[in-house]
Amino acid sequence: xxxxxxxxAAAVYLTVVVILAVFADILSPRDPLAIDPNNILASPxxxxxxxxxxxxxxxxxxxxxxxxxxxEVAVSAIVLASAIGIPxxxxxxxxxxxxxxxxxxxxxxxVSLPEIFVxxxxxxxxxxxxxxxxxxxxxxxxxxxxxxxxxxxxSIRAREHVLCAVSLGAGTAWIIRKEILPNMMSVIAVxxxxxxxxxxxxxxxxxxxxxxxxxxxPSWGQMIGGLKNYIFINAxxxxxxxxxxxxxxxxVNVLGDWLQDRLNPELRR
Amino acid sequence: xxxxxxxxxVTEVASLDPHVYVGSAWKVLIEAIYSxxxxxxxxxxxxxxxxxxxxxxxxxxxxxxLRKGVTFHDGTPFSAEDxxxxxxxxxxxxxxxxxxxxxxxxxxxxxxANTVKLATAEPNATLLSILxxxxxxxxxxxxxxxxxxxxxxxxxxxxxxxxxxxPSVRALLEKNTKYFIKGQPYLNAVEFKMIKSDDARVNALxxxxxxxxxxxxxxxxxxxxxxxxxxxxxxxxxxxxxxxNATRKPYDDVRVRKAFAYAIDRAAISKAAFFGxxxxxxxxxxxxxxxxYNKDLxxxxxxxxxxxxxxxxEAGYAKGFEFEFLVFQGLxxxxxxxxxxxxxxxxxxxxxKIQLVxxxxxxxxKNKANxxxxxxxxxxxxxxxxxxxxxxxxxxxxxxxxxxxxxxxxEKLLVDGRAxxxxxxxxxxYRKVEQRVMETSPWAFVNFREQAQAYTKKVRGYSHxxxxxxxxxxxxxxxxxxxx
Numbered sequence: 001x002x003x004x005x006x007x008x009a010a011a012v013y014l015t016v017v018v019i020l021a022v023f024a025d026i027l028s029p030r031d032p033l034a035i036d037p038n039n040i041l042a043s044p045x046x047x048x049x050x051x052x053x054x055x056x057x058x059x060x061x062x063x064x065x066x067x068x069x070x071x072e073v074a075v076s077a078i079v080l081a082s083a084i085g086i087p088x089x090x091x092x093x094x095x096x097x098x099x100x101x102x103x104x105x106x107x108x109x110x111v112s113l114p115e116i117f118v119x120x121x122x123x124x125x126x127x128x129x130x131x132x133x134x135x136x137x138x139x140x141x142x143x144x145x146x147x148x149x150x151x152x153x154x155s156i157r158a159r160e161h162v163l164c165a166v167s168l169g170a171g172t173a174w175i176i177r178k179e180i181l182p183n184m185m186s187v188i189a190v191x192x193x194x195x196x197x198x199x200x201x202x203x204x205x206x207x208x209x210x211x212x213x214x215x216x217x218p219s220w221g222q223m224i225g226g227l228k229n230y231i232f233i234n235a236x237x238x239x240x241x242x243x244x245x246x247x248x249x250x251x252v253n254v255l256g257d258w259l260q261d262r263l264n265p266e267l268r269r
Numbered sequence: 270x271x272x273x274x275x276x277x278x279v280t281e282v283a284s285l286d287p288h289v290y291v292g293s294a295w296k297v298l299i300e301a302i303y304s305x306x307x308x309x310x311x312x313x314x315x316x317x318x319x320x321x322x323x324x325x326x327x328x329x330x331x332x333x334x335l336r337k338g339v340t341f342h343d344g345t346p347f348s349a350e351d352x353x354x355x356x357x358x359x360x361x362x363x364x365x366x367x368x369x370x371x372x373x374x375x376x377x378x379x380x381x382a383n384t385v386k387l388a389t390a391e392p393n394a395t396l397l398s399i400l401x402x403x404x405x406x407x408x409x410x411x412x413x414x415x416x417x418x419x420x421x422x423x424x425x426x427x428x429x430x431x432x433x434x435x436p437s438v439r440a441l442l443e444k445n446t447k448y449f450i451k452g453q454p455y456l457n458a459v460e461f462k463m464i465k466s467d468d469a470r471v472n473a474l475x476x477x478x479x480x481x482x483x484x485x486x487x488x489x490x491x492x493x494x495x496x497x498x499x500x501x502x503x504x505x506x507x508x509x510x511x512x513x514n515a516t517r518k519p520y521d522d523v524r525v526r527k528a529f530a531y532a533i534d535r536a537a538i539s540k541a542a543f544f545g546x547x548x549x550x551x552x553x554x555x556x557x558x559x560x561x562y563n564k565d566l567x568x569x570x571x572x573x574x575x576x577x578x579x580x581x582x583e584a585g586y587a588k589g590f591e592f593e594f595l596v597f598q599g600l601x602x603x604x605x606x607x608x609x610x611x612x613x614x615x616x617x618x619x620x621x622k623i624q625l626v627x628x629x630x631x632x633x634x635k636n637k638a639n640x641x642x643x644x645x646x647x648x649x650x651x652x653x654x655x656x657x658x659x660x661x662x663x664x665x666x667x668x669x670x671x672x673x674x675x676x677x678x679x680e681k682l683l684v685d686g687r688a689x690x691x692x693x694x695x696x697x698x699y700r701k702v703e704q705r706v707m708e709t710s711p712w713a714f715v716n717f718r719e720q721a722q723a724y725t726k727k728v729r730g731y732s733h734x735x736x737x738x739x740x741x742x743x744x745x746x747x748x749x750x751x752x753x
Contacts, residue, residue: 033612035609037537037538037540055542055605055608128625210598216611216612226601226604229486229601233492
């Protein structure tokens, strides 16, 4: 299949972000926590390639280290959400009619909850921090994985090859492992890619509101939240993390779209 | 002269009880609606309000001669009974009045309808300066006994009458045409709009939705000064501190508290967190214009990380330690200060874990002594140095009482200071107080912060005061302000 420029650019951008985030300690030009009171809210210069923040800290260094937090939270939250959601969805699909109806209505309730509101309530009580942030976002997104897994498991279960396996005496565990899981992986991958961009935005939004990682650890959302206050003094610094975050979320979505086109046989036709 | 002043304030005034302080704008409102016996003028001098004149026959007695023909806003005549009733209400524990401990031990007796006598058990040098605060408002006995809801209703003798009030949202005041100072107030009305968000308040001023705002954010002071139509007045009126839970390990060790005081780079904080509108406090928190200023103490805690390290090592923390640093999340000055302090402490081996909280949480944890170290901004409450009793005295619920901190040497000095009338003798005592405060370092003082008010050129007659009267600036100016 022909790959257009969009997915390529997205993939390159994300690769750069991931590499920078993973090797932040080596690649970062400066210490992201070094304060310089004589050089606050500066525009780009030879010394600070992307300028400085409200405490004179190097923005490039903070963007690189901030990407680490954003990605760590988003990816861990997705892993958590799928680790809860997928087994739960499959379990429900194999659990008989009454349980199934009841469990799915409960999941529907979870899906219908306004995410940001629930997150604010949880974090308001539990306090911000990396672990609570991952936990909260993971819990918010697991019902969607459960729904997808449930739907897929039900439809795959009714296919001929599964019926064949059943008639040959295969147990439920074997069927789930060998027939259901491999066949739903592509759909889960698409779901994960879309949820990833949501999770990144959610992390940014919560950090923006001061409910994310505590300072001085940088994260993109927290940087935007802090720097927006100084927009009338110098508009430049707040633009930097905003553009970086925007491009990252856009890239994930573009790649997710491309992935969906590739993997979904319905759309390929 | 006249007009309506629209005033945007940061404080969401939730109650108008004239004896219970709830924030700066409350103070301005209460000073506009009520009157105390005496007041401050724009130079900080104590002047006549409801008391026409007063005399002190001996060091323990003050006699006030009241104005005649004054009426409350509801028409009730004002008399000596109202004074006794009001001061007793302040001293009554049930009221929860801000000045209760300051007036403790005062006996009020009515001599005749226009004369009141205040007697104190010990000579009390601070009495007049307390009675001149808006918190010492005189209320109508008859009105209060009628059982009004004092939190939303008001009936004073002040220059303005409360016309409308929505708690935490707005208050509308109109001119009191029967105000006892002839010719005042100049304004026809004042509308208070309570706008908590810094950016919204600044925008309201920029877009002419209000004529004046208080508590100009530090980041905006210079920006607004460049706007042609606006005036920004600023002066020192509050200071930032690190508060230790000084009875909890390791902060019970004076060497650890001193180490913090040496470790902080106050110049960096004033420059970055306050955009240059702050002044480092390396000594006691007394401004150089005060008669109680001690020049030789002013440089006690200069930035000296090596000394901080040595003190920590001496205290047995050569490898440092980790603690939870409680910080209010709503204002940039707090979060920026916290991060600079955090970086400073890291240099001497202390790992501060910042925890951002809402102000209500901060207060709650302060009152329950559930913290290690926190940042706390303090406005200068009194002109008198007896304010040290308010800040650090063992009976003060402000800081010392919840954690059970008591320094007997300091307590004794504070009692002496209060009982001494002669200025030079007092200076000597408060010098010892400040020396003791420096020795024990119960708080690490950080910097004085400028407090700024901004207003359009139409607003006239405002004078911005520094020091302890800063918070009262608008309240003192209001009767003689007008809109051009």
